[in-house]
Amino acid sequence: MSSLLFLIPITVVMGIAGLGAFLWSLRNGQYEDLEGAAERILFENDDKPLGG
């Protein structure tokens, strides 16, 4: 049972990291144009999202 002592914190930290990544991408404007992003992969431009 002592394994829980480090497993649970690891789970929570990983979860928080995921949440942080989502919030960062939201702030970064990556959800502004989902349709466009799907199409952009077909073009050879080296471009970044608007906010980045």
Next chain:
Amino acid sequence: MTSRAPSNLTQGHDPGPRRPGVDEMALASRDLGGGLRQVVLSVPDMRCGGCMARLETTLAGAPEVRSVRANLTTKRLTITWQTENNSQPDFAALIGAIGYTAVLPTEGHDQSDAEMSELLRALAVAGFCSMNIMLLSVSVWWGADPSIRQALHMISAALALPAVIFSGATFYRSAWRALAHGRVNMDVPISIGVLLSFFLSAYDTFAEGRQAYFEAGTSLLFVLLIGRTLDKMMRKRARSAAASLADMMPKGAHVIDPEGRIDYISLSDIAPGTHLLIATGDRIPADGTILTGISELDRSLVTGESRWETIAPGGLVRAGDLNVGHPLTVEATTAPENSTLAELHRMLEAVEDGRSEYRMLIDRAARLYAPVVHGLSLLAFFGWLLATNDIHHSLTISITVLIISCPCALGLAVPMVQVVAARRLFKHGVVARDGSALERLAVVDTVVFDKTGTLTRYDPMLVAATSTGPMGFSLAASLARHSSHPLSKAIVSYAARGNAETLPLEDVREIPGNGLEACFRGERYRLGRAAWATDSHLMNRPAASTVVLTQGREVLASFVFGERVGAGSANAVRFLKEQGIAVQMLTGDVADAALAVAREVGIDEVTAAALPKDKAEVIDALRSRGRKVMMIGDGINDAVALKRAHVSMAPASGSDIGRSVADFILLNADMNGLEVALTTARRAAMLIRQNFALAIVYNVVSIPVALSGYASPLIAAVAMSTSSIFVVANALRLDKKDSLPSWRPARKNRLAGAVQ
């Protein structure tokens, strides 16, 4: 109309034709500092990745442009450019050259984006917290010894805190607002349930170390936030579609200053006495009198009248009139903010909204539901308290009742159906403003059409052409080629389909307001208004406007123009009648023009020559007889009637006022969308009722279980989620293909419309 002609070629998402000029673009742009300016353009016909890449590479090729970014979802282009020595590239022309239409969006950036990301953040936090707590709860339920259980509960409490505080704030705010106004809405039981379960669990964790149920409250928040987010997404999409339509009114005007220089200024700088230059195809920005120029005005947007009016110096013009003939100089008599148009805007604000008394289904349900839920929960608490004398146990059961009967099905199922319906409508070119509009559309029993621009198109159609000799059409076409008047263009395109040859004409003159005159092989020919061309003043102007070609006084050829009835109008009227819906026409145009169109599309009840006030009164009269009226109109003169009706619809090509008042916008220029909208709305209403039934059955089964104390809050949370899944799955049935059997003919009609 000159400016409308090209829009026929780009059927479908007709954005209105007005292309913003360089000056207007500069006026609408934002100064970023350091000589950089940024403008956001709407390109409604950007549909695929190819369009996006083409637009970006073309614009990036202009030397001044620093960056350009297309957004395919909102169909916007953000262009940043360097202003050096005051030169500015004409973006609209560049975009036009590769076959797209660029317009300045009606509103710049809406602040709903911020609201949207706040909801998404709340959703993310609630999702993260509830999922983790759920996992911890599973291990607790699997069996954990008391010390570990205590630790897991404490971690759960820590995880629940951000969800309860941050994600729940939306609900608390709304519940508080409702309570402060002495009302009860759905958010009140939600807030009480979430807060009570959190505090009781926290108390249990720290004080007694018994059972805790943080997962119930947080998963409730998560599921409900999904519903809220879907609802918001639907509105955002509708707003961006509506905002991508062209603003009919210009944002500025060309003026002649006292020194004779021509300048482009913003509308707010126009004052009485300003001399305005109105080019062909421009709308008049302010009321005024004509100084020079003879032309024709299309006033259909303002008055509903389809016939153009010839005007000469001294004549009065009103804001919103479209100049179709020749350039004019106009002296403004009022500032734009005092014009007839602006007055109408103000009047509209004062008009009582026809749907204000309408309460959304979910609100009506909340009025019944919330007291019942609260009552049951209280009853459970006191009942169990009396029976067992155990406060803690009674409170647990009361919270279970609150959570198990929580309006999840209502909070999620209704927006879910509406989002699916709105998406389906969007695919068919209909933008629904919000969910309540769909609910209202489903119960409509009377439809009132405006004529000009709704049942008919703005551009006149050549109804009949006759010629007495072999040369007639060739001569007429050769003459017409020298003019940019819309009627001339129609004649040219008609003759081009036959085998008219271009003849070498001499001494061609255009007489504004009358027609064209030229010499050919020593003879003088005239093409124009019948009265002028035949030099007679006796002739009455017939109902449909006629253009004749004459030599001397002898008529060689004549062209009759009439109103072009929209491709889907007759179909739409027939469909409505089949559905047992009463159809009426309500127009500002004269009776004979109205009756001609009514006959063609099959409407029996016609009110003609109606002023905007009359239109609103007709709608009121229908409403007072208990009818659920839908008004379909586009013009400025329809705005009040649109607002008074139970539900309203406007074609995208209409006035900005009409579009901003209407609940639905038809992006396709024809009336085919009407059938899709009505069918979808009715189906959505049916699915919502089914979902309600599902929710009621679920509650009837689960509430007694909860009342009798057999369910724990965890089971309540699981049961609630299951019911939500059922309800969502039911909502998705709306998008099944066979629900709209009529999509095939609708599509065929649209293609037929494109080639006329």
